[in-house]
Amino acid sequence: MTSPVASAEESSRVNLLGLTLRQMEQFFLDIGEKKFRARQVLKWIHHAGVTDIEQMTNIGKALREKLQKIAEVRPPEIVSQHDSSDGTRKWAIRVDGGGLVESVLIPEGSRATLCVSSQVGCSLDCSFCSTGKQGFQGDLTAAEIIGQVWVALKSYDAFQPGNGRLITNVVMMGMGEPLLNFDNVVAAMDLMLEDLAYGISKRRVTLSTSGVVPALDRLAEVSEVSLAVSLHAPNNALRDQLVPINRKYPIDVLLQSCRNYIDAQKDSKRVVTVEYTLIAGVNDQVEQARELVQLLRDFPCKINLIPFNSFPLSNYQRPSGNAVSRFWQVLVDAGYIVTVRTTRGDDIDAACGQLVGQVVDRTRRSERHRAAAEAQVIEVR
Numbered sequence: 001m002t003s004p005v006a007s008a009e010e011s012s013r014v015n016l017l018g019l020t021l022r023q024m025e026q027f028f029l030d031i032g033e034k035k036f037r038a039r040q041v042l043k044w045i046h047h048a049g050v051t052d053i054e055q056m057t058n059i060g061k062a063l064r065e066k067l068q069k070i071a072e073v074r075p076p077e078i079v080s081q082h083d084s085s086d087g088t089r090k091w092a093i094r095v096d097g098g099g100l101v102e103s104v105l106i107p108e109g110s111r112a113t114l115c116v117s118s119q120v121g122c123s124l125d126c127s128f129c130s131t132g133k134q135g136f137q138g139d140l141t142a143a144e145i146i147g148q149v150w151v152a153l154k155s156y157d158a159f160q161p162g163n164g165r166l167i168t169n170v171v172m173m174g175m176g177e178p179l180l181n182f183d184n185v186v187a188a189m190d191l192m193l194e195d196l197a198y199g200i201s202k203r204r205v206t207l208s209t210s211g212v213v214p215a216l217d218r219l220a221e222v223s224e225v226s227l228a229v230s231l232h233a234p235n236n237a238l239r240d241q242l243v244p245i246n247r248k249y250p251i252d253v254l255l256q257s258c259r260n261y262i263d264a265q266k267d268s269k270r271v272v273t274v275e276y277t278l279i280a281g282v283n284d285q286v287e288q289a290r291e292l293v294q295l296l297r298d299f300p301c302k303i304n305l306i307p308f309n310s311f312p313l314s315n316y317q318r319p320s321g322n323a324v325s326r327f328w329q330v331l332v333d334a335g336y337i338v339t340v341r342t343t344r345g346d347d348i349d350a351a352c353g354q355l356v357g358q359v360v361d362r363t364r365r366s367e368r369h370r371a372a373a374e375a376q377v378i379e380v381r
């Protein structure tokens with residue numbers, strides 16, 4: 001246990017983990033040092049996985065001592081780690097202020113996708129989302145967002161030379177609405193793309209939004225990552241119910257903002273991923289698939305269907321495999337590229353929309369889930 005005095009001292013230090021190259025350069029200039037130090041420190045933190053400033057040996061002793069007084073490299077605290085039988089690994093992470101978020105690493109052949117959280121809870125209250133049911137409890141700092149990448153690599157010992165690039169893709173699809181934590185999310189994504197940090201291709205970092213249009217318009221000016229939009233309905237009447245922010249920014253306004261984002265990218269051939277969570281009897285009917293085809297005609301997109309993942313306190317049902325196939329077929333026949341997201345990490349409640357709901361309400365897990373998860377839990381502390 002750290003004493004309150006020690007933690008107050010700690011929190012007043014600058015956490016270097018969340019600083020972009022520009023911010024790190026400014027930090028060194030502000031303390032009267034040369035800005036090339038920023039490149040060295042970035043590599044220590046994000047290439048070598050070093051948190052102890054003392055180990056940053058190409059920085060002179062005097063500067064190391066100075067840095068230790070005013071700065072720190074503090075990754076978020078891992079509360080627990082769970083491994084699924086399908087190779088998916090999930091971490092629960094404690095953020096400043098005490099809240100918990102989760103991140104999930106999903107290996108698929110030669111790729112591995114990390115699903116990253118941006119907020120504790122979410123204020124937007126989509127009717128089918130367990131994170132929304134928690135309400136909004138706080139924004140993650142840039143260090144806590146990029147810290148999820150850092151923690152994942154550390155847990156696989158992937159900072160060691162020769163361990164290759166463990167994380168090939170990042171999706172901002174964990175807890176929270178990333179565009180409502182704009183500056184911190186943009187800074188963290190900057191580090192994901194930065195060669196001195198993680199060097200992930202801009203096409204392989206995806207921000208998913210439920211449609212915060214003014215923030216999406218701003219994003220077009222500062223970011224080149226891929227875009228996914230959570231549509232879930234082919235018309236405003238239904239989307240108003242499922243995704244309440246639609247009442248403020250309706251579908252046509254949202255799709256135009258997505259178009260502007262794509263048009264602002266330097267490379268042509270970019271498309272938006274349209275996410276559509278299929279809920280039995282609500283938005284999974286063939287007529288609704290046809291309506292979606294009409295809505296998205298001429299819109300540069302591919303479509304990702306996500307069969308609804310259940311969680312305690314939800315009355316929605318997952319559609320049958322046949323219903324998913326029928327919906328999929330209508331879209332494919334109309335010429336769309338359509339993928340169906342397979343549920344990964346089901347035995348550890350790591351699927352879309354299930355994150356942390358069970359940390360909050362473990363007692364309501366099904367016995368099957370509980371047994372599977374507990375058999376494989378690795379308690380980190």
Ligand code: SAH
Pocket residue numbers: 126128129130172173174175176177178208209210229230275276277306307308309310352353354
């Ligand atoms: N807030 C952002 C990103 C996080 S949610 C957004 O809404 O886009 C990531 C994706 O999972 C979104 O498309 C979201 O609609 C979907 N999702 C949420 N709850 C779900 C559930 N219970 N089952 C299936 N998909 C869900």
Ligand code: SF4
Pocket residue numbers: 122123124125126129130131132133174175176177210230
């Ligand atoms: Fe928030 Fe996204 Fe969940 Fe909606 S689906 S409540 S925006 S996290």
